[in-house]
Amino acid sequence: MLLTTSVLISCDPNDNVEPPTGTDPRDGSTWVFKYSTYDEAGNVTATSNQTFKGVEVTIGGSTWINLVNQTTLQPIIAIQKRTEGWWYVSYPGTTSSLWFKYPATLNETYPYIFGTCTVKDINASVTVPAGTYTGCYKVEGNDTNSLEDEFWFSNVGAILIKFNTYDERAAGPASNVYKNESLELVSFTR
Numbered sequence: 317m318l319l320t321t322s323v324l325i326s327c328d329p330n331d332n333v334e335p336p337t338g339t340d341p342r343d344g345s346t347w348v349f350k351y352s353t354y355d356e357a358g359n360v361t362a363t364s365n366q367t368f369k370g371v372e373v374t375i376g377g378s379t380w381i382n383l384v385n386q387t388t389l390q391p392i393i394a395i396q397k398r399t400e401g402w403w404y405v406s407y408p409g410t411t412s413s414l415w416f417k418y419p420a421t422l423n424e425t426y427p428y429i430f431g432t433c434t435v436k437d438i439n440a441s442v443t444v445p446a447g448t449y450t451g452c453y454k455v456e457g458n459d460t461n462s463l464e465d466e467f468w469f470s471n472v473g474a475i476l477i478k479f480n481t482y483d484e485r486a487a488g489p490a491s492n493v494y495k496n497e498s499l500e501l502v503s504f505t506r
Contacts, residue, residue, distance in 0.1 A: 333378050333398055339472040340397060341381055341506070343372035347476070348502040350445050356485050356494045365502060368392060380405075395474065402474040416469045420453065431459040442468045442478050444500040449477050461490040477501045 352363045368383040375394065382391035394405045395415065404415040406429065413429040420426075420435045427433075437454040449470060457465035468478040478500050482493040 333396060339470075339475075339506070341370050341395065341474060343370055343381060345370035345381070346503075346505045347383065348504075349499040350502055352498045352500075354495050354497070358494070366499075397474070416453070416455065416467070416474050418453070418469075418474070420455075428457055430457055430464045433457045438471075440468060444478050444502070446477075446501040446503055452477055462493050475501075475504055 347368045349366050349368070350363060351366045353361045355361050367386040369386055370381040371384050371391070373380050373382050373394070378396065380394040380396045382394050384391050391407055393407060396403050396412070400414065401417040401420070402415050403412050405412050409429065411429060414426050414433070415428065417424065417426050417433070417435065420438065422435060422438055424435045425432050433455050435453060436456050437452070439450070440452040440454040441448060441450045442452055442454075443449075449468070451471045453467075453469045453471060455467045455469065456463060457467070462484065463482050465482070466478075466480040467476065469475065470477055476499070479498065480495050481497045483496040484490050485492045485494055
């Protein structure tokens, strides 16, 4: 989950790391997100703005960008550009996983930390506090029995525009989920 913290990462020294382009996140990039939590009925239970700053770190001999929560000063995730897209480690985990496959085709699937991601749209529109973004990639992450995550990424770099995470309803079964958290982009500064 994006909102937990830790310090350790492991990484395969044979990863095909790609240098960032002029639109990719980098050391010093800043994301501001509107963070909301929800109850099972869909009501907002809390909301706040959270700021994350990119801090370049060396992990396992290669360069990553930690997204550091500026309130707690704790890293939330680490991201790295590779030949097949952007990889991440969600703290407190230590395993890297493909987060945003780029380029990707409609309905393409790839493994991620919880199960399988599927590219649901490569030309999605999404409205967040920062405005309306078009031409976005929408990706759904599923575990073995339900939807876990939804991601909307910019098509000009691995800029997370919106993120929803889902949880099982108390009444079950495991496939009966509700949106329990959301991040919506307020601003991004490269």
